[in-house]
Amino acid sequence: MKHRFSLALPTGYRVQDVLAFHSRDAESVAEQVSPEAIRKGMLLGGVPVVLSVALPKGRARSVACEADAELPRARKVPPALAALIEAAARNILGLHIDPAPFVAFAREDALLGPLVVRQPGLRIVQSATVFEALTWAIIGQQINLSFAIALRRTFILQAGRQHKDGLWCYPEAADVAKLTVEDLTTRKFSRAKAETLIRCAQLVAAGELDIEERADNPIPAICKNLLAVKGIGPWTVNYALLRGYGYADCSLHGDVAIRAALQRLLGEESKPDMARTEQILQRWQPHRTMAAAHLWASLADRPNESA
Incomplete structure (x- = not known):
């Protein structure tokens, strides 16, 4: 059973940070990462789900997502499960914390400021759940x-x-x-x-x-x-x-x-x-x-x- 949706991406979104976090295990059994996509396996509400995220190229402002949920007797993904899937997608894409307030706060900081300038748009990538x-x-x-x-x-x-x-x-x-x-x-x-x-x-x-x-x-x-x-x-x-x-x-x-x-x-x-x-x-x-x-x-x- 497929659930398709898209998520808006902020200006200057750093795909490389997401790739780096989710590809840290070269032998991963629950994630498959390529320059074009991330596939993540997870249990949500007892349902095995594989979430596929087509990564943006260039200055894309949105990302396409598709979840394959094992619901053999359902005609469509229930709203509660769909909400869990979409929340997981936002998490693994690091869309929860907007880095802009911190950049404005720390840019002139004597200790951390130079790091902030070198890493514009850096985000915290989360676990799915x-x-x-x-x-x-x-x-x-x-x-x-x-x-x-x-x-x-x-x-x-x-x-x-x-x-x-x-x-x-x-x-x-x-x-x-x-x-x-x-x-x-x-x-x-x-x-x-x-x-x-x-x-x-x-x-x-x-x-x-x-x-x-x-x-x-x-x-x-x-x-x-x-x-x-x-x-x-x-x-x-x-x-x-x-x-x-x-x-x-x-x-x-x-x-x-x-x-x-x-x-x-x-x-x-x-x-x-x-x-x-x-x-x-x-x-x-x-x-x-x-x-x-x-x-x-x-x-x-x-x-x-x-x-």
Whole structure:
């Protein structure tokens, strides 16, 4: 069952940022990336979906999207599922945060200004769903990027489902909740990481942990509830806010790559510690998410340090 739609693109949209983020796993089982398109597999509302986005060429102002949802008995994609699909497309294209306010804010900043000038139009590309962002944040805790990517691939194969066209779909909470700790620890996950992933999924699947942002469940409440889950700390919450919600003011002071980028900018022999990093990042409130994007981009020649 196909659902077709298009999304408007802003002036100066940087296709290369989207390509770089979604092609970080050369052996990806859930994404296929080419210069012309991105195909992303995901479970949405229990339905295996492959989203195809035809990437723009030149100065195109819109992008065509098509989702193939496995709904054999339906005549058309239900509105609720269509809304989830379109939200996922906006996320993976990085359309949630408008970078212009941050550029105006930081252009003259003595420390970050030169980076902003060199990276006009830089955006935060998100995961397709909040749950994907949260699990990706847990997987990436305290390990380098290349190992995290390999674990993510294993995680998808263990908990996801395969679409009829062969692409694997990133799992939802109900799928992960069915795993045992041994399903992951026998595949290079630490016990603590496996337990946190499954614990979080079980809470979400049971409705005990609400991760959907709404008027009655704002970001501060979500943060508080996430921090109450064993194995989830401030870095994980802030990274999930950035990749899952497109929250504009995430403080990634615990991120090794952010600290490495600041070390380079400051010209110092060692990375600033977390307390000093947090203090430095405060100068860019309420735009710390975009500040993180520019700091990560400054480490492009050190891919294993960039999140």
